[in-house]
Amino acid sequence: MIKITTPLSEEVIEKLQIGDEVLINGVIFTARDAAHKRLYELLEKGEELPVNLKGQIIYYVGPTPAKPDRVIGSAGPTTSGRMDKYTPRLLDYGLKGMIGKGLRSKEVQEAIVRNKAIYFAAIGGAGALLSKTIVKSEVVAYPDLGPEAIYRLEVVDFPAIVVIDARGQNLYEVGPKQFLKE
Amino acid sequence: MRNLDVNEIKNAIKTLVVKANQELSTDILNALKVAANYEKSEVGKKILQRVIENAQIAKDEELPICQDTGTAVIFLEIGQDVHLVGGNLHEAINQGVREGYTEGYLRKSIVKDPLNRINTGDNTPAVVHIDIVPGDRVKITVAPKGGGSENMSQLKMLKPADGVEGVKQFVIDTVRQAGSNPCPPIIVGVGIGGTFEKAALLAKKALLREVGSQNPDPFYNSLEKELLEKINNLGIGPQGLGGRVTALAVHIETYPTHIASLPVAVNLNCHVARHETVIL
The missing domain is CATH 3.30.360 (Dihydrodipicolinate Reductase; domain 2)
Known part of the structure; x- marks a missing residue:
């Protein structure tokens, strides 16, 4: 287990390898389909983003509503591939990390390498467990999107696995090959 | 009346x-426990243990x-x-x-x-x-x-001449193409026969069967076991990061069909396979 703190420096990112289990601490931002579309369109028009995401991590999540006594509801990752169209632009802008689940496109993988960024997987279907590592949650942009708004989350020891590292190694390709039986 | x-x-x-949404049924939980013991991948084992822990937290704290x-x-x-x-x-x-x-x-x-x-x-x-x-x-x-696993489900109208080998190939290809997206370990529901829409409904109903239960038809029982082994040989593993446990079960439901048809539907379910029943 490697403890890391956001925002991520290139030094930290370069040390991480696929298969490394990390515990993320600090601030991360949520965004999924609708928020990505808006961020992408702002960047394309050369306009400022509503949140400074330079050096930051985006978590692809649409949590359940928080019960009155809780910070957030169940909050596991959604499928990252749906954001692939928008991700290279965000990485070129300065985003450093992503947390989600599942394969990324070739374009995303290239943008990760080009920008010395990193892609983590959180466990899909473990939203109750993951919610316990989130200690603060507030909407910082696009409240009209409801569960798809951009939230600023503070996390303590949020567990994730490095699945695409800054060298372009991909655990979704390497991992299954080791266990394939012809 | x-x-x-x-x-x-x-x-x-x-x-x-x-x-x-809050309580994982006992059959799935037991299957996950067996899988966590059996899994050879270190990362995969840890994922399964966390998934089991997650189910306990959800139940205790009434969270989804x-x-x-x-x-x-x-x-x-x-x-x-x-x-x-x-x-x-x-x-x-x-x-x-x-x-x-x-x-x-x-x-x-x-x-x-x-x-x-x-x-x-x-x-x-x-x-x-x-x-x-x-x-x-x-x-x-x-x-x-859930949407993630539903999105990776497929239906195909095979030719009768494709036979059981064609069915096996289609089921395995569907799981392979789905990879990490349906949140493995998955439950694989297969509907064979009927018409286009009937096959899809059979596949969905197949997901309701208790994991670990036997198909009463010996032919389909052995086909389920064979498919499960072949799927687990794909190496996809928990969350698609590599491992021995890609599926917890394969369930097949069938229906009579047209002389010209062999519809096959494959409905995938993530490991959070939820179903609750009551009789009024």
Whole structure:
């Protein structure tokens, strides 16, 4: 287990390898389909983003509503591939990390390498467990999107696995090959 | 003739959608425990242990097991000697879903139109399948279905000449192409026969069968076991990061079909396979 703190420096990112289990601490931002579309369109028009995401991590999540006594509801990752169209632009802008689940496109993988960024997987279907590592949650942009708004989350020891590292190694390709039986 | 107030159906659905989303059923939990012991990948083993821990937290703290609390898929078997009174059945079903998803702090994941995509705000309408059966009881099964695994499901109209080998190939290809997206370890529901839409419904119903139960037909029982082994040989593993456990079970349902047809549907379910039943 490697403890890391956001925002991520290139030094930290370069040390991480696929298969490394990390515990993320600090601030991360949520965004999924609708928020990505808006961020992408702002960047394309050369306009400022509503949140400074330079050096930051985006978590692809649409949590359940928080019960009155809780910070957030169940909050596991959604499928990252749906954001692939928008991700290279965000990485070129300065985003450093992503947390989600599942394969990324070739374009995303290239943008990760080009920008010395990193892609983590959180466990899909473990939203109750993951919610316990989130200690603060507030909407910082696009409240009209409801569960798809951009939230600023503070996390303590949020567990994730490095699945695409800054060298372009991909655990979704390497991992299954080791266990394939012809 | 027995009178049954649709309000009772509404109340049952309200309770079941919340329970199904918070409590993983014993068959799945047991299968996950066996899988965690068996898994050879270190990362895979840890993922399975965390998934089991997650189920416990969800139950103890009354939180959804997964944030994708799904489309409310509801199966009703209505006895032909039941007279439903007190209102419109479909409105009662949707009211149950509405109250359950709102009061139970579940996520609302339904958009009103598939292209205009405005959220309905209360997770209605449900997807409802009704069978009329003998008797004077009503059996309600609520099976919330997540989008990630539903998106990786497939249907194909094979040629009869493709036979059992064609079916095996299609099932395995579907799981391989799905890779990490349906949140493995998965349950694989296979519907063979009938017509285009019947095969899809059979595949969905196959997901309701208890994990670990045997198919009563010896031929299909052995086909299920063979497919499970072949799927686990793909190496996809927990969350698609490599391992021995890609699926927990393969369930096959069949129906007579046309002399020219061999429809096959493969409906995938993530490891958070939810279904709760009550009989009124």
